[in-house]
Amino acid sequence: MTDTAAPPTLDDVARLARVSTATVSRCINSPDRVAASTRARVETAIKTLGYTPNFAARFMAAKRTFTIGAIIPTMENAIFARGLQAFQEELHQRGYTLLVSSSAYKAEAEEEQIRTLVARGADGLLLIGHDRDPQIYDYLAQQHVPVLVAWSYSETARVPSIGFDNRAAMRSLAERMIALGHKRIAMISGISEQNDRARLRIEGVKDAMAAHGLDPERLAPVELPYDVHSGAAAFVDLMSHSPRPSLVLCGNDVLAVGALRGAHQLGLKVPEDVSITGFDDIELAQVVTPELTTVHVPHREMGRKAAQELVGMVEEKRQGVSEKLETTIMERSSVSILRDQSE
């Protein structure tokens, strides 16, 4: 589109200054918000090319803040950390700054944080999962703030999502465990109310049980906050039941690490005495002994793609396109084989 004869464009300035076009526009619109060293580089490029800021008029009319908001359920245990880090890196490359809020898994707190981020001028929002009061989506539509969901994928939801199929992923893991001979299955889940990830993972286990002649009603998942202490306590309790489960499926890696601690407290060996699995494949899964068999979620890919899609929605004023990402089962050392795997 540009050649040396044509007047220099914003793109030319950005290329010469080695910054994004968004950063160039920020230098012009709100220089106060750009680091001095970056501003100097952009100013040099503008002078070198003889770029006239008048060309930027259309860009300025966009009135963007170059701020994206994300609300995650928790900052603890790094469940969302890696995906969010990739989300932020990709946003940064496109000239956007990320502001994050953590709702502590509370719907009321999330609603307040959504309103705050909108009031503070966020150009777009990333939310985790689809389960929330429909009025929130009404509000965001009224405010013309694009919203994208991650960590969950739904074809039918009102807003687009870059995520994965929590139900199918957990079903795959449970089926693999059943194929290894596990029939006495227990589950320690996150709290499923207003948490589609937790709810769908329970459904996934039930799907697998039903498909293999086990009664899904016997699963009776325990629902607890996603923390190590809860996982340990729930595990100790489960082990007092008779007959004892041979396998405890956990709703995420944090609960599974708690279950490992519970086993340690009881003097039970994992996986010899009982098998334990997680979900997420965060770093925690590999620092514990034994390393956890879990479901690997492509956190970095999800974060990166979510940023690309959300910025596209903001800049091109278009509907977002959902994408389902693949998960994989990571078989490590926390599960025992109870019988010949051929069936």
Place this chain on the structure above:
Amino acid sequence: MTDTAAPPTLDDVARLARVSTATVSRCINSPDRVAASTRARVETAIKTLGYTPNFAARFMAAKRTFTIGAIIPTMENAIFARGLQAFQEELHQRGYTLLVSSSAYKAEAEEEQIRTLVARGADGLLLIGHDRDPQIYDYLAQQHVPVLVAWSYSETARVPSIGFDNRAAMRSLAERMIALGHKRIAMISGISEQNDRARLRIEGVKDAMAAHGLDPERLAPVELPYDVHSGAAAFVDLMSHSPRPSLVLCGNDVLAVGALRGAHQLGLKVPEDVSITGFDDIELAQVVTPELTTVHVPHREMGRKAAQELVGMVEEKRQGVSEKLETTIMERSSVSILRDQSE
């Protein structure tokens, strides 16, 4: 101050509605930003008491956004998670919403995020550690945005801090290790440039060595990003040195968990073959095998007090008061005793 005969105050409304006074003022100033259920409760209280919004005029003049910004170096590994969670809970009780940004330990990113949070109207900022370009403090002073530092304590710094003495804390740990008989001491540190916590922890180890007749110049700390992978690689490298260290002090728990993994890779037993310590006492320190000897940082107390102080600075337009919090050594299972402890 109030009795039944006097006209109802904002405090009375807040008490009856079971919300903070800040929430009542938000219901009056920007009802759009308050959850519907909360608004309904406040409206009922206003009607019940016959409170007239005119009384709120002075409150409205404050022009606050009830938004506090925090910039942390990383969201990974939950290093800052617990303290930040307590910070947020305390802010929430006082009617403030927290927006967080993560700089990935990059000074340029932090500067941009500070400018963004100020541009988005943050009433006050929490920053981690004191090391940064003095121009940033000039900028924040010009903008009249109160700033408080946490995770570090300094009597001489330009802005107040609610933190701990990183140098003295690490010195105590190192002295305890020397008392246990460790003389061949190595250190895996975070990157100390523009990170006073990392820098002061190195100094603390050197202080302890010098005080006990060991040459501090022989420490030669390795500086690496705070991640498990870096810690493991650095540990493997250190173990190839001759003579091999009997103790590897790590700049934080994440590096120490990496060192444990490195030991596992080399087939070395901890603490029989080599001792390893961390710093922070995040949850990670207790989920690994063996559990880490580390420095306990009062994360929740720090977060809570930082919120109280920062809100005080915002609401009372006063200078902040610094406070030094105590750390404690947590002796667990990752350190061996090399000789009789009496000296």
